[in-house]
Amino acid sequence: xxxxxxxxxxxxxxxxxxxxxxxxxxxxxxxxxxxxxxxxxxxxxxxxxxxxxxxxxxxxxxxxxxxxxxxxxxxxxxxxxxxxxxxxxxxxxxxxxxxxxxxxxxxxxxxxxxxxxxxxxxxxxxxxxxxxxxxxxxxxxxxxxxxxxxxxxxxxxxxxxxxxxxxxxxxxxxxxxxxxxxxxxxxxxxxxxxxxxxxxxxxxxxxxxxxxxxxxxxxxxxxxxxxxxxxxxxxxxxxxxxxxxxxxxxxxxxxxx
Amino acid sequence: xxxxxxxxxxxxxxxxxxxxxxxxxxxxxxxxxxxxxxxxxxxxxxxxxxxxxxxxxxxxxxxxxxxxxxxxxxxxxxxxxxxxxxxxxxxxxxxxxxxxxxxxxxxxxxxxxxxxxxxxxxxxxxxxxxxxxxxxxxxxxxxxxxxxxxxxxxxxxxxxxxxxxxxxxxxxxxxxxxxxxxxxxxxxxxxxxxxxxxxxxxxxxxxxxxxxxxxxxxxxxxxxxxxxxxxxxxxxxxxxxxxxxxxxxxxxxxxxxxxxxxxxxxxxxxx
Amino acid sequence: xxxxxxxxxxxxxxxxxxxxxxxxxxxxxxxxxxxxxxxxxxxxxxxxxxxxxxxxxxxxxxxxxxxxxxxxxxxxxxxxxxxxxxxxxxxxxxxxxxxxxxxxxxxxxxxxxxxxxxxxxxxxxxxxxxxxxxxxxxxxxxxxxxxxxxxxxxxxxxxxxxxxxxxxxxxxxxxxxxxxxxxxxxxxxxxxxxxxxxxxxxxxxxxxxxxxxxxxxxxxxxxxxxxxxxxxxxxxxxxxxxxxxxxxxxxxxxxxxxxx
Numbered sequence: 129x130x131x132x133x134x135x136x137x138x139x140x141x142x143x144x145x146x147x148x149x150x151x152x153x154x155x156x157x158x159x160x161x162x163x164x165x166x167x168x169x170x171x172x173x174x175x176x177x178x179x180x181x182x183x184x185x186x187x188x189x190x191x192x193x194x195x196x197x198x199x200x201x202x203x204x205x206x207x208x209x210x211x212x213x214x215x216x217x218x219x220x221x222x223x224x225x226x227x228x229x230x231x232x233x234x235x236x237x238x239x240x241x242x243x244x245x246x247x248x249x250x251x252x253x254x255x256x257x258x259x260x261x262x263x264x265x266x267x268x269x270x271x272x273x274x275x276x277x278x279x280x281x282x283x284x285x286x287x288x289x290x291x292x293x294x295x296x297x298x299x300x301x302x303x304x305x306x307x308x309x310x311x312x313x314x315x316x317x318x319x320x321x322x323x324x325x326x327x328x329x330x331x332x333x334x335x336x337x338x339x340x341x342x343x344x345x346x347x348x349x350x351x352x353x354x355x356x357x358x359x360x361x362x363x364x365x366x367x368x369x370x371x372x373x374x375x376x377x378x379x380x381x382x383x384x385x
Numbered sequence: 386x387x388x389x390x391x392x393x394x395x396x397x398x399x400x401x402x403x404x405x406x407x408x409x410x411x412x413x414x415x416x417x418x419x420x421x422x423x424x425x426x427x428x429x430x431x432x433x434x435x436x437x438x439x440x441x442x443x444x445x446x447x448x449x450x451x452x453x454x455x456x457x458x459x460x461x462x463x464x465x466x467x468x469x470x471x472x473x474x475x476x477x478x479x480x481x482x483x484x485x486x487x488x489x490x491x492x493x494x495x496x497x498x499x500x501x502x503x504x505x506x507x508x509x510x511x512x513x514x515x516x517x518x519x520x521x522x523x524x525x526x527x528x529x530x531x532x533x534x535x536x537x538x539x540x541x542x543x544x545x546x547x548x549x550x551x552x553x554x555x556x557x558x559x560x561x562x563x564x565x566x567x568x569x570x571x572x573x574x575x576x577x578x579x580x581x582x583x584x585x586x587x588x589x590x591x592x593x594x595x596x597x598x599x600x601x602x603x604x605x606x607x608x609x610x611x612x613x614x615x616x617x618x619x620x621x622x623x624x625x626x627x628x629x630x631x632x633x634x635x636x637x638x639x640x641x642x643x644x645x646x647x648x649x650x651x652x653x654x655x656x
Numbered sequence: 657x658x659x660x661x662x663x664x665x666x667x668x669x670x671x672x673x674x675x676x677x678x679x680x681x682x683x684x685x686x687x688x689x690x691x692x693x694x695x696x697x698x699x700x701x702x703x704x705x706x707x708x709x710x711x712x713x714x715x716x717x718x719x720x721x722x723x724x725x726x727x728x729x730x731x732x733x734x735x736x737x738x739x740x741x742x743x744x745x746x747x748x749x750x751x752x753x754x755x756x757x758x759x760x761x762x763x764x765x766x767x768x769x770x771x772x773x774x775x776x777x778x779x780x781x782x783x784x785x786x787x788x789x790x791x792x793x794x795x796x797x798x799x800x801x802x803x804x805x806x807x808x809x810x811x812x813x814x815x816x817x818x819x820x821x822x823x824x825x826x827x828x829x830x831x832x833x834x835x836x837x838x839x840x841x842x843x844x845x846x847x848x849x850x851x852x853x854x855x856x857x858x859x860x861x862x863x864x865x866x867x868x869x870x871x872x873x874x875x876x877x878x879x880x881x882x883x884x885x886x887x888x889x890x891x892x893x894x895x896x897x898x899x900x901x902x903x904x905x906x907x908x909x910x911x912x913x914x915x916x
Contacts, residue, residue, distance in 0.1 A: 474664075
């Protein structure tokens, strides 16, 4: 490849990103003007709506509700997923027992989880959060299972020869080398929880961003729907940057050093 | 002790009744019917240094697994220190120290911690730990590395730490699986000499697996040759050269020629 | 003797390996049977079994299945085409890397619900909306997966193409596309399950037929039987395609790669 000065490459890529976003906005405006004039808001309408919503306490109340659910689900799904994933990766019997249900659970669509939860527990806060946790756990198990499977087996053999007790093996051998996997599991748990929470809320709750999106949709107020989506995506990116990126950098740093 | 064997037989006229490790008629199958070891018969006296040599696939690792109590044999018996192993048909605890070809220290724990974890696993009371660790590290001449991270040490120092880990639990048997084969020549020589000194001080029973005939002859009281898979006893060579031995000793070179000749014939590689 | 004991142990292990995979299903049915009356709306397992004959006779299983399958195929197909194009462009110049990369990054963050609602807003209650939703959500994954393959094209072939002044189409048709063809199949295989999930979500909101619509109906009736029965149909189809068609195809297409 020819040597292109770094600075101009950066500027070009920045411009191209802007161009991509601009194109999107233009297409959006065009679509509204032609095809879906009533049901789709213009970018301007969304911007106005967003401004109003961002200023209202009500909107932030829903953001808090959703965030709280995501926090609970992330923690719970990580805890359960890590435990089961390690069990699967270390014990043959656990692997045989858990493999089929995990594969099936990965294939079950989100709406089915929420339907099942409602049929079992009825409508309520517990239902929404439990369905969310149940739908995220399989992904966490998958990540942990694969990570544990790629461990250094030679240390396993050493631990067997010296008869390390199970807890000692887990603590000193397995978990110690699985830190990146565990971090990845946490990040997966968070990402999937964010993605699925709005769906769960839309189908089973009146509080939270997802619920609001459906509510305003039914009120034929699409600008509010898009505004809430924008808020949702912004919060997700902000949390990811604030919470995970620095931790990830910290983890990678000792490896390079 | 005196043992005499004929070439290519499994018969060992064993006049030694003080056998510390006694292996009779040991066969281990891979699970599909193929045998890793075939009716192996071997004894090791207490405090003896035994070297096992054989080509790849001769069942050396299988033998080591059986001796460490992890692999129940298909047929045959194994006794260590008068105790019959695998009486219940399952793996069981055997007081062994095991040194692998790659150090297999936990790289995220300091050397001292590695030893402590192993002491805990062996059920040694906590009060004894400091003394044992200090003594063993000193014996291996790495007491200054007690708090070092394993990956910051050189290959030779790491193997010393691995040997220290094996010895700190005061094992009945010291099993060593080609522990020096990845080291450079100079480090290897230094460690071999020190190993012999440590062995002389602790008087442990050692089973040492190696590919190098010269190394085996330098270290051992007896060298045992196995056949290619399934592994059987090919020949036993007592080594009576007085210690301390010189790696370049003419006598060892002569013995090496003998052993290599027998090996080539027995392993089907002779011209 | 030692022989019998270790043989017996091995046999027991083999038996366990055969039984254990079913353990979770057995456990599930057991818990269901023993605890169903403590739930809000769950009937006993026998109710579901009793509903099977009627289900098979009345419901247009094949019709709904084909409707959903068709949407999955079209939606994923669109994503594959657009994604391939984007991946090729991104591999050819950093300018396009930045441009399409923006859409990829944004696309990764779109939740299934948002895609469904947007599709509803733009396309109304139509199949096109479902196609769009599936394509929008899977596109970033497809592009990312093909991008690395597209970037790993044999340099020497590319140089040859430069020397002989190959244009865009000729270059990609003869060099890039054959190189990434195995990746193409693998990507379809990996995205298949996700496409199904988005299809179901979209159908819940947008469609009058298809599996998602049937789930919605059952949901409105608070009835478990149709949920379980349609879920069974769904899972059988999903895994049938995955293990019966896509994986063998994936292995077949990768056979020449294994030799190098």
